Amino acid sequence: xxDTEPRALQERFAPHNHCFGCGxxxxxxxxxxxxxxxxDGDELVCTWRAEPHHEAFPGMLNGGxxxxxxxxHSNWTAAHHLMKARGLETPAVHGDR
Numbered sequence: 001x002x003d004t005e006p007r008a009l010q011e012r013f014a015p016h017n018h019c020f021g022c023g024x025x026x027x028x029x030x031x032x033x034x035x036x037x038x039x040d041g042d043e044l045v046c047t048w049r050a051e052p053h054h055e056a057f058p059g060m061l062n063g064g065x066x067x068x069x070x071x072x073h074s075n076w077t078a079a080h081h082l083m084k085a086r087g088l089e090t091p092a093v094h095g096d097r
Contacts, residue, residue, distance in 0.1 A: 008033035009044070009076050013091055021072035030068060034076040044080055046073040 010022045010033060017023035022032040030048060037043045048069060056062040079091040086092070 006035045008035050008047075009080060009091075010034060010072075013079075019072065021068035022076065030065065030072075032069060032072045034073050034080070036080070042084070044073070044077050 008024075010017065011024050014022075014024070016025050018026045018029070020026060020029045022034070023029050024031060033047045034044045035047065037045045046069065050061055050065070054062055054065045082088070082092055083090070
């Protein structure tokens with residue numbers, strides 16, 4: 001991440017997370033980044049680039065990797081929506097209403 005690049009939600013709210021898909025602290029993980037976009041920040045953009053070792057066979061992304069991309073970005077999108085809808089400064093934790 002450069003100084004001019006926007007901070008991803010994962011880096012802002014869970015910098016020590018070791019999730020394989022989106023954990024910034026997992027050096028061998030995918031390090032999916034969900035970054036607020038647009039004038040009001042209501043949209044999130046997921047940035048990630050596949051490498052040859054992510055392939056199931058030449059030219060085809062492994063299904064588990066595709067699932068991790070969807071899982072992690074979708075979860076952060078839901079957390080971001082709930083934060084905005086409820087006026088929260090941080091994502092809700094399990095059990096919060």
